[in-house]
Amino acid sequence: MDVFAHILWTGGITKAVNNKREKQGKKPFSIIWSAFCGVAPDLFAFGPAFLLMFLGILSGSFHFSEIPQPDFHGVEDHPEGNFPYAYLSFALYNISHSAIIFLLVFALIWIIRKAPYWELSGWLLHILIDIPTHSSLFYPTPFLFSLSNFKISGVSWGVPWFMALNYGALLVFFVYLLLSRRKKSLKL
Template identity: 40%
Template structure:
């Protein structure tokens, strides 16, 4: 799923519990992989667009190997579980806002195809990749953002009723 939808879903789901942190953790897996690529590109090349090759889908060989490694780590439920456990022990409370990261991974599993960055949710173990629906398909984008709009409308309606 795209990073903006991850942010919006995290904001809706965690709307009463540390929403800023939940939104951050909801987009963190993508920030820690593609965000690093974009930041480095901006530092080195300024605002020059990144050349991912011809076509609609960037060619995998145009994406540096370190991005694939960061993507594996940041999109692994195993890695997330270890970090969640450490955070729980350190904070001495359940870090609910950190579950947005796990939710990000779970949402990505069925919304990434094997053509472009399938979700390595069991990394570092060998794994079968799920050939899901590509989140970039126009019909999926429409349905996803319509669902997000519906959820935010319901939250707004609930908030308005509470004020009355």
């Protein structure tokens, strides 16, 4: 899914969870850190390649027109072949989109802090959202890396009808959050 939708879904779901926790008198989770963890897998995978491209453009060794447009409808191709620095992105994508690696990092941080850092769940949510929203044509989610290369070919988030459905669902969700907040403030 695109980075903006990842931020909005993670932030919105954390807000909904916080509403429940507030009722139970529990400390809310950080929406900012949850949303950051919700987009971090893509920043980690593509940030360095974009930075290298940007530096290449500044130094004149790389031209803007060389950046290919992602092809969501195209014929079977391999992402590593149509993107500058794609091998780097592909390697980092495997790491940041693996539920196995997420579990290892989550457990490690739990051991170090002696308490779970629940905001990190945004990372897992990112992987779970990506699994059905990437087709085999464009970065299918390697959620079992490095134990298995198994990937699911889902519906691409980039096709117009899915974009409309996704952002429509986000709009409904945020209106619901807003209305539930207003209901709460009316009760007070």
